[in-house]
Amino acid sequence: MFERDDDVLERVVERLRAPIEMDPTLDARVMVRVARTSRGLDWLARGWEWLRRPRDLAITPLAAAGAVAVLAGLAVWLGSRAAAPATRPGTDTTVVQFILVAPSAASVSVVGDFNDWDATTTPMRPVRSGGIWSVTIPLPAGRHRYAFLVDGSRWLADPSAPRAPDDFGTPSSIVTVGG
Amino acid sequence: MRPWHWLIVLWLSAALSPRAVAAQDPRLQRRLDSATVAALDAVIDSARAVGLPAEPLVQRALEGAAKRAAPARIVAAVRLLADELGIARTALGPASAPAELVAAASALRAGVRPTDLTRLRRRRGVGLTVSLAAVTDLVTSGVPPDSAAAAVLALAALARDDQIVDFRRAVERDIALGAPPAAAAAIRVNAALRDVTPGPSRRP
Numbered sequence: 346m347f348e349r350d351d352d353v354l355e356r357v358v359e360r361l362r363a364p365i366e367m368d369p370t371l372d373a374r375v376m377v378r379v380a381r382t383s384r385g386l387d388w389l390a391r392g393w394e395w396l397r398r399p400r401d402l403a404i405t406p407l408a409a410a411g412a413v414a415v416l417a418g419l420a421v422w423l424g425s426r427a428a429a430p431a432t433r434p435g436t437d438t439t440v441v442q443f444i445l446v447a448p449s450a451a452s453v454s455v456v457g458d459f460n461d462w463d464a465t466t467t468p469m470r471p472v473r474s475g476g477i478w479s480v481t482i483p484l485p486a487g488r489h490r491y492a493f494l495v496d497g498s499r500w501l502a503d504p505s506a507p508r509a510p511d512d513f514g515t516p517s518s519i520v521t522v523g524g
Numbered sequence: 525m526r527p528w529h530w531l532i533v534l535w536l537s538a539a540l541s542p543r544a545v546a547a548q549d550p551r552l553q554r555r556l557d558s559a560t561v562a563a564l565d566a567v568i569d570s571a572r573a574v575g576l577p578a579e580p581l582v583q584r585a586l587e588g589a590a591k592r593a594a595p596a597r598i599v600a601a602v603r604l605l606a607d608e609l610g611i612a613r614t615a616l617g618p619a620s621a622p623a624e625l626v627a628a629a630s631a632l633r634a635g636v637r638p639t640d641l642t643r644l645r646r647r648r649g650v651g652l653t654v655s656l657a658a659v660t661d662l663v664t665s666g667v668p669p670d671s672a673a674a675a676v677l678a679l680a681a682l683a684r685d686d687q688i689v690d691f692r693r694a695v696e697r698d699i700a701l702g703a704p705p706a707a708a709a710a711i712r713v714n715a716a717l718r719d720v721t722p723g724p725s726r727r728p
Binding site: 456458461462463464486487488490500507508509510512513514515517519521523 | 551580583584586587588589590591593597598601604622623626627630633634653654656657660661664665685686689
């Protein structure tokens with residue numbers, strides 16, 4: 346069984362026309378909230394006015410010198426940061442394997458501009474019998490100078506890489522990483 | 525004068541002293557004597573003041589320190605590199621990347637002319653490091669500087685970096701097998717040009 350459309354419509358209209366009972370405290374609560382917002386705006390406006398108001402500032406020469414010193418120190422600090430290498434380890438690098446055959450060596454390390462020419466940073470390891478030494482390291486793009494340091498005192502160029510111009514009387518090699 | 529005023533004066537004098545403004549590199553201070561560091565700082569600061577990268581200069585000094593070179597020799601090597609970086613920057617343009625300048629400085633040391641560096645920049649645009657390294661390595665292998673520069677210039681507009689590296693390796697292989705360096709470069713550059721040149725006559 347279905348009701349007639351008119352009956353349904355009449356009941357809906359009756360429901361919609363019924364008076365709605367409002368919370369008697371609503372007006373008061375709204376006004377309290379409006380007052381709060383107004384106070385917030387007042388604070389902002391006063392702050393803005395304080396910032397814009399011109400005033401005379403008394404400062405001793407010594408305090409001014411201190412401020413200049415702080416700025417100079419900041420400039421020096423930023424300058425020293427800018428002088429650091431731009432390429433960070435782990436970004437835009439290519440893994441390069443270095444190999445040297447040195448049967449009589451007790452220790453071999455690869456030393457170059459990728460490890461600040463520090464002989465202790467990148468030691469090579471013997472990979473098999475026959476005196477083959479190897480190490481794999483990530484390098485940033487660019488043209489890098491390096492050499493092998495055998496037994497802590499003997500510098501050797503990489504026989505499988507182009508030679509670098511010699512500035513210090515010992516051989517160096519070149520590896521180029523694309524970029 | 526109050527006590528904290530004296531502190532400010534002391535800090536001010538320390539912060540503005542010439543040594544502090546020079547921003548000495550601690551890596552150099554750890555491995556070289558103070559007189560050598562001061563001489564190097566003068567060179568490095570001058571380079572930095574004209575916009576040249578300082579890091580390659582620091583690395584050259586560290587190389588000298590690692591190899592126990594005499595201080596005068598280290599300073600001379602760093603000064604020479606600074607001069608070469610300056611010439612390289614003039615040839616390649618002020619927007620050149622540090623890696624490009626280092627590669628160009630090596631090319632200059634090998635005997636490549638600054639005008640060839642400028643032509644390479646014009647022909648290839650940005651990302652010159654591998655091309656410059658190829659020129660230098662070819663010269664190191666025995667190819668005359670003009671021939672090496674001409675070969676890489678011929679490839680510069682069309683070849684990728686890996687194709688230029690392949691070309692350089694092929695020339696070095698031929699030279700190792702006994703080919704005259706200039707002839708090896710000329711033959712290999714023609715072959716490489718056939719590989720990289722697009723055209724209807726090429727077969728897949």
